[in-house]
Amino acid sequence: MPQETQQTDFQLVRVKSTWCRIKKGEALSDCKDKITLSEAKIGECISKGGISWTIEAPIYFCYKVVETYNILDHSNTTLLWGHITDPQQLELATSGKRKLRRFIVIDEVVDKLYGSKVREYFEENNVQHKILALPTTEETKSMDLVLNILQEVQNFSIDRRTEPIIAIGGGVCLDIVGLAASLYRRRTPYIRVPTTLLSYVDASVGAKNGVNFLQCKNKLGGYTPPVASFLDRSFIQSIPRRHISNGLGEILKMALMKHKGLFDLLKSHGKYLLDTKFQSYSSSADHGDAALQTTRIAIETMLEELAPNLWEDDLDRLVDFGHLISPELEMRVLPSLMHGEAVNIDMAFMTYVAHVRGLITAEEKEQIIQCMRGLELPVWHSGCSWPLIKRALMERLKHSGGQPRMPLPTGLGVAEIFNDTSEETLERAYELWVRDCKTALEEEPAALSEL
Numbered sequence: 001m002p003q004e005t006q007q008t009d010f011q012l013v014r015v016k017s018t019w020c021r022i023k024k025g026e027a028l029s030d031c032k033d034k035i036t037l038s039e040a041k042i043g044e045c046i047s048k049g050g051i052s053w054t055i056e057a058p059i060y061f062c063y064k065v066v067e068t069y070n071i072l073d074h075s076n077t078t079l080l081w082g083h084i085t086d087p088q089q090l091e092l093a094t095s096g097k098r099k100l101r102r103f104i105v106i107d108e109v110v111d112k113l114y115g116s117k118v119r120e121y122f123e124e125n126n127v128q129h130k131i132l133a134l135p136t137t138e139e140t141k142s143m144d145l146v147l148n149i150l151q152e153v154q155n156f157s158i159d160r161r162t163e164p165i166i167a168i169g170g171g172v173c174l175d176i177v178g179l180a181a182s183l184y185r186r187r188t189p190y191i192r193v194p195t196t197l198l199s200y201v202d203a204s205v206g207a208k209n210g211v212n213f214l215q216c217k218n219k220l221g222g223y224t225p226p227v228a229s230f231l232d233r234s235f236i237q238s239i240p241r242r243h244i245s246n247g248l249g250e251i252l253k254m255a256l257m258k259h260k261g262l263f264d265l266l267k268s269h270g271k272y273l274l275d276t277k278f279q280s281y282s283s284s285a286d287h288g289d290a291a292l293q294t295t296r297i298a299i300e301t302m303l304e305e306l307a308p309n310l311w312e313d314d315l316d317r318l319v320d321f322g323h324l325i326s327p328e329l330e331m332r333v334l335p336s337l338m339h340g341e342a343v344n345i346d347m348a349f350m351t352y353v354a355h356v357r358g359l360i361t362a363e364e365k366e367q368i369i370q371c372m373r374g375l376e377l378p379v380w381h382s383g384c385s386w387p388l389i390k391r392a393l394m395e396r397l398k399h400s401g402g403q404p405r406m407p408l409p410t411g412l413g414v415a416e417i418f419n420d421t422s423e424e425t426l427e428r429a430y431e432l433w434v435r436d437c438k439t440a441l442e443e444e445p446a447a448l449s450e451l
Helices: 087-093 107-125 144-157 169-187 197-202 234-239 242-260 262-277 290-309 325-333 339-356 362-374 386-399 425-450
Strands: 005-015 018-023 036-046 050-055 064-069 099-108 128-132 165-169 189-196 208-213 214-223 230-231 407-408 415-418
Touching: 036 325, 050 242, 050 407, 064 197, 099 107, 099 144, 107 128, 107 165, 107 234, 144 169, 144 189, 144 208, 169 189, 169 197, 169 208, 189 197, 197 234, 197 290, 197 325, 214 325, 242 262, 242 290, 242 339, 242 362, 242 407, 242 415, 262 290, 262 407, 325 339, 339 362, 339 425, 386 425, 407 425
Parallel strands: 064 230, 099 128, 099 165, 165 189, 189 230
Antiparallel strands: 005 018, 005 036, 036 050, 208 214, 407 415
């Protein structure tokens, strides 16, 4: 016989300094004090077997993604106050009653290029600061580096509410500092300042942070967004051409999944964007401001996908395109492939999967592959073998609720997620992909040697 249960739902209210529960819909009688109503709820279930409580507590985050220019010009106060959204807090912070203090982690390569300007910026603005320059690469992306940062943060003794940690560097730097900040005093605010194209359009706009563990990419991490990300494209002019291509891999992902206009921009202006390193020039009438359009669309489409699912409660994610095989591939061949390159190789293979399934035409497949080549991205790698692909997809099943959740293009700029791709389809796609892309890759050096 089922046991009789008594279910009661409670709201939570704060009177003065004390939270208390009241039955849902019940009013507080004769209360003259200020009352705060929480969105959190407690459900109480009483049965013969005992009592249980169910807690619903929404977690609210607000973070800013801000375009700015010349962020290291001492008259630009974005880096000092740009993260503050509340006008009263801003007035209090800028009143000058307390000396500003900032702890900055900067990638050591970026430090060589911009370190003197960073130091000059904080000195000119009378900010007490500590700058920690570190080698932030996939090889060093570990808990050891996180603990190193935390030791220095502890020595500097920051205020965990009003003195955000600042991360200046590429995606690895932003990931490591984000994890360190989320661990220190259980959550310390931090600011991201991306200096590569990849981190500008990808790592800087989401909530995730993490480090590699046991030769697995981002095996340890969490979901704690920064209080702000400050985007300054002028940093991108100092990175090598290959790094521009690397970032274009993630931009192309968003184009293929959900924005044909972005795909057309990349097809038409890809070489120009590579040549100009995403800088805006008023003299380039034929290209308009392709760099601004491209980065804005990439960020807007990324935010559309991330914001409703910040903690990845829903595992069906279009932004996982290019990320089913690439984590295994990238770590296996480290350091020969950069992240965006590995993602693109994954996307190239999945483009063939989509074609074999009949989701895209042969012409659309060729347009995608030719666009990838135009962006100087690899479309094949010897490390991406059939056994590696099968192993990566098996790993995917483990961490995706037993389903592959495979995003695939169903046209140019449109996509769906599939769970029914057969091994025969994957193997046929692999054979065609190797036939077309490996041959083309190997013929290019041979042709060059004949010149």
